Amino acid sequence: MKPGLLLSCALGASATIFYAGVAESGGEFGLWIDGSGQSIGLPGRFGSEYAFANPETVDILVDEHEINLFRVAFVLERMCPIETGLGVLYNETYFDLFKEAIDHITITKNAYAILDPHNYMRYNNPYQQPMSGSIIGDTSDERAATTEQFAEFWGELASRFKDNERVAFGIMNEPHDMPTQLVFDNNQAAVDAIRATGATNLILVPGNNWSGGHSWTQNWGGDLLPNSEFMGNIVDPANNWVLDIHEYLDADYSGTLPGCVNSFEEHMVELTSWLRENGLKAMVTEFGGSDSDECADMLTRALEYMENNPEYIGWTAWAAGPLWGVNSPCCTDRTQLGSLEPGSTAAGGGPGLYDNVWLPVFLPNLPDTLEWEGPIDSHVGSGGNMTRRFVSKR
Ligand SMILES: *[C@@H]1O[C@H](CO)[C@@H](O)[C@H](O)[C@H]1NC(C)=O
Ligand SMILES: *[C@@H]1O[C@H](CO)[C@@H](O)[C@H](O)[C@H]1NC(C)=O
Ligand SMILES: *[C@@H]1O[C@H](CO)[C@@H](O)[C@H](O)[C@H]1NC(C)=O
Secondary structure: OOHHHHHHOOOHHHOOOOEEEEEEOOOOOOOEEOOOOOEEOOOOOEOOOEOOOOHHHHHHHHHHOOOOEEEEEEOHHHHOOOOOOOOOOOOHHHHHHHHHHHHHHHHHOOOEEEEEEOOOOEEOOOOOOOOOOEEOOOOOOOOOOOHHHHHHHHHHHHHHHOOOOOEEEEOOOOOOOOOHHHHHHHHHHHHHHHHHOOOOOOEEEOOOHHHEOOOOOOOOOOOOOOHHHOHHHOOOOOOOEEEEEEOOOOOOOOOOOOOOOOOHHHHOHHHHHHHHHOOOOEEEEEOOOOOOHHHHHHHHHHHHHHHHOOOEEEEEEEEEOOOOOOOOOOOOOOOOOOOOOOOOOOOOOOOOHHHHHHHHHHHHHOOOOOOOOOOOOOOOOOOOOOOOOOOOOO
16 A cells, blocks of 8 residues: 555546446457467467456456446457458357456446457457557458458447447557558448447547557658547547547556656647547546556546546556456566456565555546446536437448
8 A cells, every 4th residue: 555645536526537447358368379389379268368357356346446447358360260250250159258248247237348359450360469460451461351351340249239338349459550541441440330230339449559649649650640630530420439548657658667757647638639629538448557656646647637637538447357367467577466456466475556556546546427327428427418319321
């Protein structure tokens, strides 16, 4: 515990965060290349190599900690096996296991879930993600899945979850190193396919360059144009979407270093202005910090920043999950401090990220405005009538 941190909570009336919780990382685990160059992990073994969420720890997080949002990762090559390709043919075993986790969160516990294809806008070789695999929609790569296949995949997933208003669709985790125009085209194709099913569920739209918040308006050279020139142009007939933002506090914004040096409130200013000018909302679905006082202060200010700026309506911290053990999802330079998973400890059994970050930093700063009724919706808190007029094309 770090008692000093408790001073900074309770924002009360100005609060704007309606959905808050954790990323459940684990469905994307167990893919690697072994010493002899053999690719391991497809389809993978459920429970040992990958798993989606532990229902018992989800219960603790909802019943005792009262968080209402879980972002649940899965892998495209397990949902749509490489033999049959990206599209409407699913591995029903993998899908059922994934749906079981989503149903537990949304139906049994009455919380909300974001579906997270954790694929970096790649498909066909997940063994060394985030770098391996063909870029979806890359017409110069004959092995690449097409934008149309990606849309078919999303249409199928949407049709399977459209009757559950507590489910949101995260189009893709962290696209990177590809033309920003293609990120946009894939995003728009996914939105079109989702809405063609009649689904009005919330959609989260990612950006290029790992969806990084601090660099949202930056030009990275060549065809890696700024996200701010594209992603505001998404056309959604149901008008129910937000930007999907990731923002880590370490030196290279990757979440792989223990030091917190890039303050959220300083580095998100341009994104926030762009959101405000364009009347857009965002959720920050990945961020985190290590167990230092410095990180605790910076994380606390990050949470306050989101609460004080109505452009942000939700967040999920990186990360909880059933298979981390003493390994850490972020912010530790390979030191084993465990994860945000309830009960998780550091190597040797001492306190780690759960005891030193989740309990003392995140929990006291949980907004008291979390929503438990109705659909997960980009218009939450706007005071208007949230019923949407969208009528299905079918
Ligand atoms: C589908 O997934 C299950 C569970 O991981 C696995 O046992 C099975 O081999 C997979 N089937 C295909 C065709 O990948
Ligand atoms: C985006 O790209 C720029 C330039 O390469 C880099 O400085 C920045 O940190 C990147 N953002 C993320 C989140 O990786
Ligand atoms: C919201 O709009 C719907 C559809 O037009 C209407 O039936 C409902 O009564 C409205 N609710 C409120 C609180 O205004």
